[in-house]
Amino acid sequence: MADTTTNKTKISIKVFVDKEKRRVVYAEADHSFVDILFSLMTLPLGTIVKMLGKHADTTFEALGSLNNLYQSLKDFPESYFATEECKFMLLNPRSLSYDHCKNLKLKIDDTDPVKYFICGTCWSKSYSTSLYFSICNKAKCRTCGGLMNSPHSSKSNVCLGGGVFVSDIANFIVTDDFSVMPYSTVGLLRLLTDLGINDTSHLEEKKIDMGSEQMLYLLKIALSRGFPFTRLIFHKNNPLLAGLAVPGLGSASDQPDFIKKEISTSSKMVLEVCLQKSTGKLLFAEAKEDFVEFLFGILSIPLGTVVGTLMNGTSSISCMDNVLKSISNMSVGRYLKSQDLKNMLVTPHFGQEYYSKNQLFPIKGTLTTQSVSDYPYQLKDPRLNSQLLRQCSMFFVTNDLVISPSSSQLAMKTLEKFQVTLNDIEKYEISIGLEEGLRLLKASLRSSLTLTSILEHQLKR
Numbered sequence: 465m466a467d468t469t470t471n472k473t474k475i476s477i478k479v480f481v482d483k484e485k486r487r488v489v490y491a492e493a494d495h496s497f498v499d500i501l502f503s504l505m506t507l508p509l510g511t512i513v514k515m516l517g518k519h520a521d522t523t524f525e526a527l528g529s530l531n532n533l534y535q536s537l538k539d540f541p542e543s544y545f546a547t548e549e550c551k552f553m554l555l556n557p558r559s560l561s562y563d564h565c566k567n568l569k570l571k572i573d574d575t576d577p578v579k580y581f582i583c584g585t586c587w588s589k590s591y592s593t594s595l596y597f598s599i600c601n602k603a604k605c606r607t608c609g610g611l612m613n614s615p616h617s618s619k620s621n622v623c624l625g626g627g628v629f630v631s632d633i634a635n636f637i638v639t640d641d642f643s644v645m646p647y648s649t650v651g652l653l654r655l656l657t658d659l660g661i662n663d664t665s666h667l668e669e670k671k672i673d674m675g676s677e678q679m680l681y682l683l684k685i686a687l688s689r690g691f692p693f694t695r696l697i698f699h700k701n702n703p704l705l706a707g708l709a710v711p712g713l714g715s716a717s718d719q720p721d722f723i724k725k726e727i728s729t730s731s732k733m734v735l736e737v738c739l740q741k742s743t744g745k746l747l748f749a750e751a752k753e754d755f756v757e758f759l760f761g762i763l764s765i766p767l768g769t770v771v772g773t774l775m776n777g778t779s780s781i782s783c784m785d786n787v788l789k790s791i792s793n794m795s796v797g798r799y800l801k802s803q804d805l806k807n808m809l810v811t812p813h814f815g816q817e818y819y820s821k822n823q824l825f826p827i828k829g830t831l832t833t834q835s836v837s838d839y840p841y842q843l844k845d846p847r848l849n850s851q852l853l854r855q856c857s858m859f860f861v862t863n864d865l866v867i868s869p870s871s872s873q874l875a876m877k878t879l880e881k882f883q884v885t886l887n888d889i890e891k892y893e894i895s896i897g898l899e900e901g902l903r904l905l906k907a908s909l910r911s912s913l914t915l916t917s918i919l920e921h922q923l924k925r
């Protein structure tokens with residue numbers, strides 16, 4: 465029933481429930497719901513982690529080790545970064561669809577709009593050599609060394625009514641694993657047959673009104689446990705759900721061809737790992753800044769690029785694989801509003817324009833220009849020698865991606881936690897290239913045993 469006690473925006477969907485099996489068979493939704501599902505593909509992993517972290521239900525977590533990775537970045541001492549703006553940039557990855565997503569009916573990503581800062585001194589002297597902007601107010605001007613802290617507002621040039629990505633007159637069928645298809649009776653009957661449903665008298669229609677909080681909850685379930693509609697409606701009281709297996713991590717053979725080609729030539733990083741001799745359990749790893757930069761950079765990659773380009777639609781988060789597949793299969797014009805929007809959803813890119821040279825994945829950054837009084841300003845490159853971290857010390861990395869500068873205290877505490885004696889430790893050196901990076905990425909989405917995933921694959925003394 466519609467909630468009349470608050471005037472907060474809600475979107476309505478109809479779900480069709482199998483009364484006997486207590487499961488949602490499918491949902492019928494309009495553009496406002498489908499637009500939100502599709503918009504997820506454009507959001508960098510770090511943005512999704514931040515967004516889901518705000519949800520009140522903490523009884524389960526989504527996105528495996530990425531929560532720890534994001535928190536580690538947040539806690540990381542600023543002095544280890546190459547420039548003042550590197551940390552800000554990594555913590556606040558840009559989404560190319562930001563202006564579009566402002567028009568979504570429910571706001572699920574409450575990231576502040578990007579602000580632009582330029583050097584006030586050079587601006588007033590009209591130095592044409594410093595046509596650079598920064599996205600935070602801490603960067604230092606390359607020309608005069610002053611702080612780039614004069615704000616300049618940006619004009620949004622996206623002001624569309626109705627649907628954001630999909631047509632606002634179409635209706636859609638969404639399955640309980642987030643396959644989305646335009647509504648057609650023939651399509652629906654085929655779906656029911658495929659699901660083994662011959663008798664529709666068991667199906668009951670329910671209307672759900674969802675606000676932002678509930679939508680976030682649904683997405684959190686979709687990104688962690690699967691069967692989002694059924695879990696949303698029946699909560700934990702459905703014994704059937706307990707038996708439903710979470711899909712496995714899949715195999716490395718799912719790689720797209722262009723990745724297979726790159727694997728042989730990709731550069732390698734070295735990681736030292738400490739194992740417990742008696743059990744083979746991974747205790748911790750120690751790495752240089754190259755590996756840490758690689759890990760922090762993962763947070764800037766949009767979900768669609770991870771699921772599509774890097775994992776070929778077999779990311780291990782089946783709901784997201786299905787959303788991406790649905791977008792790829794959907795025709796432009798009648799359902800998706802334009803080819804440009806379709807490209808925005810499925811075309812690979814790296815969230816940041818300036819990413820680390822230690823980024824292993826074969827994807828490119830997206831150039832950002834900003835018009836300030838009709839001059840095209842470019843984003844200032846925040847890196848030093850194409851690195852985001854200073855070349856300085858060693859870093860301590862746990863299996864579930866908690867990262868901090870190495871210290872003896874940290875090592876002792878970890879050994880104590882695992883109750884391991886010093887003579888029960890052995891050290892290995894492993895090298896990490898594109899193939900291992902992909903394994904790690906895949907594992908980080910689902911599991912807390914993230915480093916173990918590369919260890920099993922490649923271990924050399």
Ligand SMILES: [Zn+2]
Pocket residue numbers: 583584585586587594605606607608609610
């Ligand atoms: Zn200046």
